[in-house]
Amino acid sequence: MDSDTSILSLRDVRYRWPGRASFALDIADFAIAPSETVLLLGESGSGKSTLLSLICGTITAQAGSVTVGGTDLASLSAGKRDRFRAEQIGLIFQQFNLLPYASVRDNILLPLRFAPQRRARVAAPQEEAHRLCTTLGLPEEAIAAQAGTLSVGQQQRVAAARALIGAPPLIIADEPTSALDAATQATFLELLFAQARANRSTLLMVSHDARLAAHFDRVVQMSDVTSPLQGAA
Amino acid sequence: MILRLAFRSLMARALTVGMTILAIALSVALFLGVEKVRTGAKASFADTISGTDLIIGARSGSVQLLLYSVFRIGNATNNLTWESYNDIAARPEVDWIVPISLGDSHRQFRVMGTTSAFFERYKYRAGRSLAVAQGLLMDDLFDAVIGADVAATLNYKVGDPIVVAHGLASFVAHDDQPFRVSGILEKTGTPVDRTVIVSLRAIEAIHVDWQSGAKIPGQSTPADVIRQMELEPKAVTAALVGVKSRLQVFGLQRAINDYPQEPLLAILPGVALQELWQIVGIAETALIAVSGMVVITALIGMMATIFSSLNERRREMAIFRAMGARPRVILSLLVLEATLMAAIGAIIGLALLYAGLVVAQPLVDAAFGLWLPIDPPSLRELWVLVGVVAAGAIVSMVPALRAYRMSLADGMMVRI
Ligand SMILES: Nc1ncnc2c1ncn2[C@@H]1O[C@H](COP(=O)(O)OP(=O)(O)OP(=O)(O)O)[C@@H](O)[C@H]1O
Ligand SMILES: [Mg+2]
Numbered sequence: 001m002d003s004d005t006s007i008l009s010l011r012d013v014r015y016r017w018p019g020r021a022s023f024a025l026d027i028a029d030f031a032i033a034p035s036e037t038v039l040l041l042g043e044s045g046s047g048k049s050t051l052l053s054l055i056c057g058t059i060t061a062q063a064g065s066v067t068v069g070g071t072d073l074a075s076l077s078a079g080k081r082d083r084f085r086a087e088q089i090g091l092i093f094q095q096f097n098l099l100p101y102a103s104v105r106d107n108i109l110l111p112l113r114f115a116p117q118r119r120a121r122v123a124a125p126q127e128e129a130h131r132l133c134t135t136l137g138l139p140e141e142a143i144a145a146q147a148g149t150l151s152v153g154q155q156q157r158v159a160a161a162r163a164l165i166g167a168p169p170l171i172i173a174d175e176p177t178s179a180l181d182a183a184t185q186a187t188f189l190e191l192l193f194a195q196a197r198a199n200r201s202t203l204l205m206v207s208h209d210a211r212l213a214a215h216f217d218r219v220v221q222m223s224d225v226t227s228p229l230q231g232a233a
Numbered sequence: 234m235i236l237r238l239a240f241r242s243l244m245a246r247a248l249t250v251g252m253t254i255l256a257i258a259l260s261v262a263l264f265l266g267v268e269k270v271r272t273g274a275k276a277s278f279a280d281t282i283s284g285t286d287l288i289i290g291a292r293s294g295s296v297q298l299l300l301y302s303v304f305r306i307g308n309a310t311n312n313l314t315w316e317s318y319n320d321i322a323a324r325p326e327v328d329w330i331v332p333i334s335l336g337d338s339h340r341q342f343r344v345m346g347t348t349s350a351f352f353e354r355y356k357y358r359a360g361r362s363l364a365v366a367q368g369l370l371m372d373d374l375f376d377a378v379i380g381a382d383v384a385a386t387l388n389y390k391v392g393d394p395i396v397v398a399h400g401l402a403s404f405v406a407h408d409d410q411p412f413r414v415s416g417i418l419e420k421t422g423t424p425v426d427r428t429v430i431v432s433l434r435a436i437e438a439i440h441v442d443w444q445s446g447a448k449i450p451g452q453s454t455p456a457d458v459i460r461q462m463e464l465e466p467k468a469v470t471a472a473l474v475g476v477k478s479r480l481q482v483f484g485l486q487r488a489i490n491d492y493p494q495e496p497l498l499a500i501l502p503g504v505a506l507q508e509l510w511q512i513v514g515i516a517e518t519a520l521i522a523v524s525g526m527v528v529i530t531a532l533i534g535m536m537a538t539i540f541s542s543l544n545e546r547r548r549e550m551a552i553f554r555a556m557g558a559r560p561r562v563i564l565s566l567l568v569l570e571a572t573l574m575a576a577i578g579a580i581i582g583l584a585l586l587y588a589g590l591v592v593a594q595p596l597v598d599a600a601f602g603l604w605l606p607i608d609p610p611s612l613r614e615l616w617v618l619v620g621v622v623a624a625g626a627i628v629s630m631v632p633a634l635r636a637y638r639m640s641l642a643d644g645m646m647v648r649i
Binding site for chain 1: 234235237238241242244245548549552553554555556557558559560561562
């Protein structure tokens with residue numbers, strides 16, 4: 001797959017955490033086409049979260065290139081990279097996604113605060129936040145509630161709403177369902193998929209749970225994209 | 234929105250934040266309180282004498298003369314002879330002159346001999362005159378007019394007898410010459426409140442049967458006989474002088490300081506007061522420094538609180554980073570938070586100060602004769618508040634910079 005037509009592409013990327021010789025991430029080629037939904041499977045410690053950090057630009061590769069939407073992250077200054085992340089990527093973590101003291105509404109609107117273009121795409125942010133909450137199956141009164149008072153499943157939906165608002169081209173989810181029970185997992189994924197599709201966003205989800213595979217266009221094993229461990233050398 | 238989030242974040246940690254704010258508020262209240270007492274004391278000192286151009290006494294230090302003649306602090310080492318007094322009184326520049334004779338006491342209060350001109354000429358707080366609250370000024374030789382504090386402390390009423398002791402803290406009482414309270418003065422907030430005022434002749438009358446500080450044995454002149462006596466003083470302790478024209482003040486001062494018959498000293502009350510300020514300046518500076526340190530301690534306490542909260546708030550900062558906030562935003566968030574705490578603390582501190590003033594005003598007045606005015610905050614006080622907030626912001630830079638580096642290292646993945 002060519003990097004011009006892909007929303008995301010990694011070439012010959014090498015990354016090692018500072019002061020940690022035992023672990024090194026080495027990816028020769030990994031790319032995702034626009035609007036594709038990809039599940040990245042890998043066991044614990046295989047570097048999935050590290051890979052996502054590289055894509056988000058909060059850490060920078062020691063070698064190779066990470067290209068998001070045709071922009072090489074290395075070509076951006078640190079400040080521009082933060083702004084770029086806000087504009088291009090919607091993020092959902094495993095847990096503790098939200099500012100517990102802030103209202104659900106403020107949590108959902110937070111990324112727009114740092115992404116003027118994404119903000120411009122939303123005509124009425126308050127209404128859009130409300131709409132997303134309703135579509136994702138949150139109760140009516142939840143929007144004004146303090147995020148910390150919601151159940152874990154509800155919090156994940158708020159995190160999804162936050163990732164979806166302003167329709168960023170790429171949505172990245174790091175084990176968003178691992179804290180949920182099976183039934184909640186399924187509805188959560190359905191709702192997330194429907195919204196991502198409506199926005200024509202690309203979805204990259206990381207998990208160690210292979211049962212989720214059926215929902216996705218493509219399943220990638222971490223071991224297939226990474227080279228064998230060279231860290232000890 | 235960021236401001237709202239910062240506020241919500243503070244609210245979520247209400248207890249620790251509340252304690253921190255309380256510490257800042259108390260320190261600010263203390264600092265401003267010390268300022269208030271300091272300026273209040275200064276103002277009250279400055280208000281004690283007004284309208285007097287020169288104070289004359291035996292040659293000593295000008296501060297000493299000011300202290301014993303006006304504030305009844307310390308004692309005169311020497312007197313001004315009655316001849317010199319009359320000589321000066323007769324000078325053409327002198328508009329009025331009031332003699333003051335100190336040295337006797339009644340209980341813990343000093344007795345001052347003077348003339349009725351004192352009640353006319355003595356002015357305090359921008360030209361206010363003494364006024365009688367009850368009774369009358371001295372009429373008879375053994376009449377005494379007492380200050381408001383004397384009356385309040387000793388529970389004296391008009392007509393009560395009063396015994397004057399010779400010397401200060403002396404056990405030998407002039408019990409053979411009973412005085413009577415003829416009037417009680419209104420409260421002035423000056424040392425007059427703590428003074429028993431009798432006529433200059435009365436001071437002589439007390440000493441009729443005395444010679445060089447001791448009672449002449451077996452001699453006791455009846456009061457009526459004393460009333461008929463001449464009773465001209467040989468000396469007075471000091472004199473307050475008003476000149477006819479302000480221009481003559483320095484000329485008269487020089488003339489008195491060069492008085493050939495005896496070594497005298499004439500001072501301008503304002504100038505002597507300035508000298509006094511210079512002396513107490515060091516203590517004042519120390520006081521300000523100590524209360525300033527308390528404020529700094531409170532701010533360092535706030536810094537420590539922010540520091541200790543950093544670890545538990547790493548996740549919060551990672552969320553901000555993941556949402557596209559630059560590390561700078563994390564830094565400014567923490568500084569903003571500290572600034573908010575310092576600002577709220579400063580405002581509460583100001584409120585505490587006024588609450589404290591309302592409570593303490595009568596107590597301080599009763600205990601120290603110091604009336605602290607309750608005025609709207611001065612520009613200086615407002616600057617202090619601004620300073621506290623600014624210092625809070627600066628101090629918070631330390632943990633904020635640490636958070637900045639932490640959030641750079643953590644990115645959006647927090648390992649806890
Ligand atoms: N912030 C960090 N600092 C130092 N080392 C890190 C950091 N984050 C991850 N690592 C190391 O990188 C390696 C890969 O961790 P990573 O979190 O990417 O794995 P993962 O596949 O996401 O695992 P899991 O499924 O448990 O989330 C681990 O050895 C981990 O210790
Ligand atoms: Mg992980």
